Amino acid sequence: MSTAGLIPTLVVDDDREVAGIHTGFLLAHGAFDVVGAAHTGAHALELVEELQPRLVLLDIHLPDMSGIEVLRALRNRPGEPLDVVAITAARELDTVRAAVAGGVLHYLVKPFGAAVLNQRLDHYVAYRRELDAHAGDSSAALDQQRIDQLLRTTTGTGGGVTPAATTTIAPPKGLSAPTLDAVVLDLAGQGRGTSASEVAARLGMARVSARRYLEFLVARGQARIVPQYGSAGRPEKFYVWTPPPG
Structure with missing residues (x-):
């Protein structure tokens, strides 16, 4: 009881x-x-x-x-x-x-x-x-x-958006809402950010597709780009989940 x-x-x-x-x-x-x-x-x-x-x-x-x-x-x-x-x-x-x-x-x-x-x-x-x-x-x-x-x-919208809230996002033509949900769920679970290649590998999708979804989130202000420099000095885009302020 x-x-x-x-x-x-x-x-x-x-x-x-x-x-x-x-x-x-x-x-x-x-x-x-x-x-x-x-x-x-x-x-x-x-x-x-x-x-x-x-x-x-x-x-x-x-x-x-x-x-x-x-x-x-x-x-x-x-x-x-x-x-x-x-x-x-x-x-x-x-x-x-x-x-x-x-x-x-x-x-x-x-x-x-x-x-x-x-x-x-x-x-x-x-x-x-x-x-x-x-x-x-x-x-x-x-x-x-x-x-x-x-x-x-x-x-949790209005008090700190959670990944579950992504179902309210209407993606543009060519992007799938369920796939967008999956990308957000994955991105939000990566505390220090992740690359498009890593998202693609985890979700079993093409890198170029993963990058389109990530760039869409950047355009909406729900993700930001943090350059990561490798051993060759060439920066790679890392995407970090950025929920709006509560």
């Missing part, structure tokens, strides 16, 4: 030590109650039914099934939808697209710092507060302003 007033949360990660670290982050935050931890997909699904969490922190790489399969099973279960935050080292475009299609609120790429996770947790708490404010009349119609506010608290 979860502590009153706290958000019951299930941690799912194949690495017990990592699951313990995530549990520590959640407990230190103060708004979450970790009701359980699972290290396989099957156990995660069992604990969801047994413990009835509101939030699941979900790894993608699990020993018995993928986190995407777990996500799909959660979406097909009856009852109130569960909130899911993906926390994983998986960077493949197909995986990111499947996670976004499955309705994850955030997709965090390992490794990341405590500040990054705490920011996402803060956004989630704000999102839950918005939902709870309407809990007494869940069938009530919301106007556009309230809907926009709800989406902002989900993605």
Whole structure:
């Protein structure tokens, strides 16, 4: 049973030590109650039914099934939808697209710092507060302003944009929105920046395509270029994720 007033949360990660670290982050935050931890997909699904969490922190790489399969099973279960935050080292475009299609609120790429996770947790708490404010009349119609506010608290826009907010970007002709999401997720996970070649290698795309997406983000002010000088002295463009000021 979860502590009153706290958000019951299930941690799912194949690495017990990592699951313990995530549990520590959640407990230190103060708004979450970790009701359980699972290290396989099957156990995660069992604990969801047994413990009835509101939030699941979900790894993608699990020993018995993928986190995407777990996500799909959660979406097909009856009852109130569960909130899911993906926390994983998986960077493949197909995986990111499947996670976004499955309705994850955030997709965090390992490794990341405590500040990054705490920011996402803060956004989630704000999102839950918005939902709870309407809990007494869940069938009530919301106007556009309230809907926009709800989406902002989900993605963190207006208080520090998160990678999950990239789905609101309308890319120009020739650029794909899902691929743009994947590029932003990858870029935001590289603290000191990354080159177009590195993005292309991680996402399995052509370097020239990766550079087009990165340059688009630079033009929007969501990335900046930092020259990196190699041994030959010729600078290479490194791209750094630059969220707008809160």
